Amino acid sequence: MALDEFALIGRYFRTAQLERATDASATALGIGDDAALLQLAAGQQLVVSTDSLLAGVHFPERYPPAELGYRALAVAVSDLAAMTATPLAFTLALSLPTVDEPWLQAFSLGLAAAARDFAINLIGGDTTRGPLNIGVTVLGQVPAGQALTRSGARGGDLLCVGGPLGDGAAGLAVVQGESLPAGLAIAGQDYLQQRFWRPQPQLLLGQQLRGVASAGLDISDGLLADAEHIAESSGVALHINAAQLPGSEALSAWAPRQKLDWMLRGGDDYVLLFTLPAREKARIAQWRAAGHAVSVIGSVHAGSGVLLDVGKGYAPIAGERGYQHFRSAND
Ligand SMILES: Nc1ncnc2c1ncn2[C@@H]1O[C@H](COP(=O)(O)OP(=O)(O)OP(=O)(O)O)[C@@H](O)[C@H]1O
Numbered sequence: 001m002a003l004d005e006f007a008l009i010g011r012y013f014r015t016a017q018l019e020r021a022t023d024a025s026a027t028a029l030g031i032g033d034d035a036a037l038l039q040l041a042a043g044q045q046l047v048v049s050t051d052s053l054l055a056g057v058h059f060p061e062r063y064p065p066a067e068l069g070y071r072a073l074a075v076a077v078s079d080l081a082a083m084t085a086t087p088l089a090f091t092l093a094l095s096l097p098t099v100d101e102p103w104l105q106a107f108s109l110g111l112a113a114a115a116r117d118f119a120i121n122l123i124g125g126d127t128t129r130g131p132l133n134i135g136v137t138v139l140g141q142v143p144a145g146q147a148l149t150r151s152g153a154r155g156g157d158l159l160c161v162g163g164p165l166g167d168g169a170a171g172l173a174v175v176q177g178e179s180l181p182a183g184l185a186i187a188g189q190d191y192l193q194q195r196f197w198r199p200q201p202q203l204l205l206g207q208q209l210r211g212v213a214s215a216g217l218d219i220s221d222g223l224l225a226d227a228e229h230i231a232e233s234s235g236v237a238l239h240i241n242a243a244q245l246p247g248s249e250a251l252s253a254w255a256p257r258q259k260l261d262w263m264l265r266g267g268d269d270y271v272l273l274f275t276l277p278a279r280e281k282a283r284i285a286q287w288r289a290a291g292h293a294v295s296v297i298g299s300v301h302a303g304s305g306v307l308l309d310v311g312k313g314y315a316p317i318a319g320e321r322g323y324q325h326f327r328s329a330n331d
């Protein structure tokens with residue numbers, strides 16, 4: 001007989017690895033009551049963000065469930081990194097078509113691996129029967145007034161990115177079994193699959209941006225699309241120099257046009273994009289020395305929108321900027 005809802009929760013989600021992934025816990029009351037209780041430290045603000053994952057939209061229809069568990073939490077935690085928050089806890093709203101115990105076991109283990117990596121405990125959720133849908137809400141804390149928003153960029157700031165671009169889209173091509181360039185070695189394929197299934201939210205870099213960066217977010221839809229959010233919220237123009245975009249060695253196996261398109265528009269990268277007042281420039285070398293692959297990719301100016309230089313001077317972007325769930329009003 002299939003497990004009932006409560007036995008399922010007990011076996012796969014009310015586990016030590018998920019409920020007590022980290023000791024540094026703010027959980028005053030966890031799974032099992034009508035709601036959970038969190039105790040924030042004095043002077044901290046609560047940071048809250050929700051993400052949904054759907055097969056065929058956020059990940060391929062054929063997928064390894066353990067990897068899906070890891071990715072579901074990683075992409076959600078990336079929004080905490082973008083706000084410069086420290087993770088506290090998360091909830092999981094899961095809709096499942098059937099009770100498939102090997103699937104649940106693998107998903108739960110992948111989720112627990114991410115919970116351990118990002119030091120975040122599962123404190124509750126909701127489990128229903130329906131088409132597969134994974135909803136993760138992450139909670140974090142940040143000293144009051146110090147969260148990094150999208151609205152503080154000012155003319156004269158540098159535009160920086162926290163890691164390589166384009167790996168998310170290239171990783172998706174690898175995991176979908178698309179035809180791959182001959183120059184892509186097995187090690188490069190493995191690297192890109194990891195980048196897709198196990199993105200590493202830049203929590204430590206994010207925390208170092210508190211009180212230093214002027215605006216920021218994490219790149220989920222694509223560099224151009226997400227840069228547009230900063231430009232619009234801050235009321236500035238962002239200049240991006242294509243020649244300065246950082247890409248991985250694995251990505252260089254593709255033709256330059258494909259590589260550039262993925263770096264600009266591919267999305268799924270989960271690296272930070274932020275603006276830095278010029279007086280803070282010396283920090284970039286310190287971050288790099290500490291292992292954060294920060295690069296300057298452009299600058300902030302008076303004006304509006306995102307302008308891109310692909311070798312012929314800065315010009316507004318024509319065409320697509322990144323991933324959009326609703327491509328046109330008629331979709
Ligand atoms: N259904 C909704 N109701 C209320 N607010 C929403 C809803 N959907 C999105 N938002 C809000 O709109 C803003 C942009 O959402 P979006 O999901 O694009 O965030 P993002 O950080 O740009 O992308 P990602 O979800 O990939 O991290 C966020 O502040 C989000 O909370």
Ligand SMILES: Cc1ncc(C[n+]2csc(CCOP(=O)(O)O)c2C)c(N)n1
Pocket residue numbers: 051052055056057058059060061172220221222266267268323
């Ligand atoms: C099968 C498959 N096809 C396409 C993509 C690309 N993709 C989907 S949603 C998204 C933006 C972030 O989503 P959201 O804004 O909902 O957080 C991106 C870049 C994928 N990951 N898997």
Ligand SMILES: [Mg+2]
Pocket residue numbers: 078079082217218219220
């Ligand atoms: Mg985000």
